[in-house]
Amino acid sequence: MSIWHLASSIIMGAPKTDRFPNHLAMIFSVLLLFLRASAAAIASDTLNNGGNITDGETLVSAAGSFTLGFFSPTGVPAKRYLGIWFTASPDAVCWVANRDTPLSNNTSGVLVIASTGILRLLDGSGQTAWSSNTTRSAPAVAQLLDTGNLVVREQSSGGEVQWQSFDHPSNTLLAGMRLGMDPQTGAEWSLTSWRAPNDPTPGDCRRVMDTRGLPDCVSWQGNVKKYRTGPWNGLWFSGVPEMASYSELFSNQVVVRPDEIAYIFNATADAPFSRLVLNEVGTLLRLAWDPASRVWNTFAQAPRDVCDDYAMCGAFGLCNVNTASTLFCSCVMGFSPVNPSQWSMRESGGGCRRNVPLECGNGTTTDGFMVVRGVKLPDTDNTTVDMSATLDQCRARCFANCSCVAYAAADIRGGGAGSGCVMWTNYIVDVRYVDKGQDLYVRLAKSEFAKEKRMDAARIVLPVLASVLALTAACLYLVWICRLRGQRRNNNVQKKEILGDENLELPFVSFGDIVTATNNFSEANMLGQGGFGKVYKGMLDKNKEVAIKRLGQGSGQGVEEFRNEVVLIAKLQHRNLVRLLGCCIHGDEKLLIYEYLPNKSLDSFIFDAASKKVLDWPTRFQIIKGISRGLLYLHQDSRLTIIHRDLKPSNILLDADMSPKISDFGMARIFGGNQHEANTNRVVGTYGYMSPEYAMDGVFSVKSDTYSFGVILLEIISGLKISLTHITNFPNLLAYAWSLWKEGKAMNLVDSSLLGSCSPNEALRCIHIGLLCVQDNPNGRPLMSSVVFMLENETTALSIPKQPVYFSQRYSEAQEIRENTSSSMSNMDLTVLEGR
Missing domain, CATH: 1.10.12 (Lyase 2-enoyl-coa Hydratase; Chain  A, domain 2)
Incomplete structure (x- = not known):
């Protein structure tokens, strides 16, 4: 008793x-x-047999590290979930039971443990919303451990574990959890992202262990492979050598047994709380808790850069993010691009092919192997692995197999060349240079090595021959050197002044070639004219159509803006950004060469009574999403954080398929890693598209671009300009949109030409998002990552926009400004609209 x-x-x-x-x-x-x-x-960490906990009650692990209970995601009080979170950080939910079946907020949920040992989550009507589905039937207790693992074990002391939450991960991997699979049963332990930051429903992104060949962690988005760590080499995943840098805090291992192939990390005694989280866009974050500041610090993330994109350079391609070139891809020695013209346009996914076929057959071969040092090993789905072989044995086996195209050591522990053997057949893909990378031995035809020997001989002969030729040419050189020296010095000085120390492999096109390409800048070749000069159509490089932007000498775009545009666009690669192909500096002339986009700019369609009919609703919706994805790349997904500062319809160009491309980066600014906003005394841009804090105080951030996007979104939907001069009682489009939305008549804003093709739900959702983007307080505007999610996911809940503050223009059109003056604000009134 x-x-x-x-x-x-x-x-x-x-x-x-x-x-x-x-x-x-x-x-x-x-x-x-x-x-x-x-x-x-x-007993607060234990739920005894036949017991229950209701909404409002919790289980807390013995040391207080983790809590199990009911919660609602931020901003979604109507949905209740059963989950486990860090006690010190309740928002850091690491496991959710009923991800697909939330309880309503007016339903009293209860977690019970039946006499059979099964955990059940019941709603207010007694229906099962979730259960542990264990097959054994015995009295059991549930206990929340200090590892964050909820276990169900037999009631007897030290009883066998019947079920545990660690076997059913959500989007988080904790210390001691497994990421992998059981080859015997097919059971898989993988991460699945939340659908949105406040929606635990399983999203499109998954993190799994690929057990073909060598163990390799892979990220998927739907059915598309997005990223892989590289195979495990005994110490770390070959593409993530930085794992060694935090080995004092976390030990990493890959277990390979008949019943288990899994990655596990464990924390040392002095390590802070840590978790691996797969977020909504497929990025895996290693977060560590700082108890002093009570924040989660990012230790590492993947993917890190453009070279982490799966198969970025295609078969037999090498990706190098540290190259001075804006084209990060190159081919392995002995290979050339499959499609050189695509590579010249920085589209390298087609990969490379051999220059000379292998000389292998009938049991004989004269091929050899060339070593590529310091790389992440290729995808191992087409490999043969033998952990007991030596590297010499591996070479011999690959040499004897005509289908073998490369080999490497499978295990680098113990130093030296490593041990074990992994051989690739037919192709290699997804190779990049990394610090502390491995050696990869690639098979080449014998003649390729003969070329290398001839090159060695040439290195001896050529200097001697060059000396003789130099003496002969010296006299001729003195004749014309004086004439060239002045021109060359001027050009070099200008390039140095403009580009500084930037070493860009961007073609510098001669002014003469541009004059020829544009028929001496004829009016017939002119595509358009803007505040910074004129744009001409030209033909370069074997009938290749290009757009040439000639900056006017009095346009106001100086050296800084020109350098901005050259350096920024040359380093950016995205389908929704315009592609820069080259530039020219000739005296006072500054010219930029872009890809040619036949459909010109967005404003030429949406504001023209005849042309707007070409853009039906599906096309406009795709344009909206394309612009949002381009901005997301600038703000978050590129190597740099870039604020455009001059986003407007005339700077959105359309290609032949009506896909949008953001252009004109002369006013763009780069933010550092910890920088969130900046201030300037030189306000540039176009009134109407400028956020209030930027126009009035010179403060700009990524939320400034969000504001501009919101204005453009409403213009695309309505076909009306921001200035809105022909509708009385409203100072601008924002006022008109807000009034209709408040009255429940938002569909009246939709362009009449869209009524036959428009989806009312999509249109109303876009108007709602547009009003969120133009909130007067930057903190009230969503980030572009949230905008993209809201556009892509119709079920994502939207917050209610507040009444905006916006500018009443005294001009008939939105006015473009390039310099801040003392009177720059005198022509603007700050107006708050009251809904009718």
Whole structure:
């Protein structure tokens, strides 16, 4: 009998006599309550057989590290989930039971453990929303461990574990959890992202262990392979050598057994809380808790850069993010691009092919192997692995197999060349240079090595021959050197002034070639004219159509803006950004050469009564999403954080398929890693598209571009300009849109030419998102990552926009400004619209 049952019996059974007075009964009652409270505290991490916890109650692990209970995601109080979170950081939810079946907020959920040992989550009507689905039937208890693992074990002391949450991960991997699979049963332990930051529903992104060949962690988005770590080499994944840099805090291992192939990390005694989180866009973050500042610091993330994109350079391609070239891809020696013209346009996914076929067949070969040092090993889905072989044996086996195109050591522990053997057949793909990378031995025809020997001989002969020729040419050189020296010095000085120390492999095109390509800048070749000069159509390099931007000498675009545009666009690669092909500096002339886009700019369609009919609703919706993805790349996904500062329809160009491409980066600015906003005394851009804080105070951030995007979104939907001069009682388009939205008449904003093709739900959602983007307070505007999610996911809940503050223009059109003056704000009124 328990002590509190004994105490209760004494109190209830004792007569109220002098032998057992009332004050003693009171003392025993207090003692009973104390014992019960103590017992409850001791058992707060355990749910006993037949017990339950309801919404508002929790289990807390013995050391208080983790809590299990009911929660609602931020901003979604109507949905309740059962989950486990870090006690010190309740927003850091690391496991969710009912991801697909949330409980309503007016339903009293309860977690019970049945007499059979099965955990069940019941809604208010007693229906099962989730269960552990264990097959064994025995009395059991559930316990939340200090590892964050919820285990169900037999009730007897030290009973066998029947079920555990660690076998059913959500989007988070904790210390001691497994990422992998059981080859015998097919059971898989993988991460699945949340659909949105406030929606635990399984999203499109997954993190799994690829067990073909060598173990390799792979990220998928739907059915598309997005990123891989590289195979495990005994110390780290070959593409993530930085794992060694935090080995004092976290130990990493890959377990390979008949019943388990899995990656596991464990924390050392002094390590902070850590978690690996797969976020909504497929990025894996290693986060560590800082108890002093009470924030999660990012230790590492993957993918890190453009070279982490799967198969970035195609078969037999090498990616190098540290190259001075804006084209990160090259071919392995002995290979050339499959499609050179695509590579010249920085589209290298087609990969490379051999220059000379292999000389292998009938049991004989004269081929050899060339070593590529310091790389992430290729995808091992087409490999043969033998962990017992030496590297010499591996070479011999590959040499004897005509299908073998490369080999490498499978295990680098112990130093030297390594041990074990992995051989690739037919092709290699997804190779990049990394610090502390491995050696990869690639098969080449014998003649390729003969070329290398001839090159060695040439290195000896050519200097001697060059000396003789130099003496002969010296006299001729002196004749014309004086004439060239002045021109060359001027050009070099200008290039140095403009580009500084930037070493860009961007073609510098001669001014003469541009004059020829544009028929001497004829009016017939002119495509358009803007504040910074004129744009001409030209023909370069074997009938290749290009657009040439000639900056006017009085345009206001100086050296800084020209350098901005050259350096920024040359380093950026995205389908929704215009591609820079070259530039020219000739005296006072500064010219930029872009890809030619036949459909010109967005404003030429949406604001023209005839042309706007070409853009039906599906096309406009794709344009909206394309612009948002381009901005997301600038703000978050590129190597740099870039603020455009001059986003407007005339700077959105359309290709032959009506896909949008953001252009004109002359006003763009780069932010450092920890920089969130900046201030300038030189306000540039176009009124109407400029955010209030930028126009009035010169403060700009990524939220400034969000504001501009919101204006453009409303213009695309309505076909109306921001200035809105022909509708009375409204100072601008934002005022008109807000008024209609408040009155529940937002569909009246939609361009009449879209009524036959428009999806009302999509249009209303876009208007809602547009109003969120133009909130006057930057903190009220969403990041572009959230905008992309809201556009892509119709079920994502949207917050209610507040009444915006916007500018009443005294001009008939949005006015473009390039310099801040003391009177720059005198022509603007700050107006708050009251909804009718």
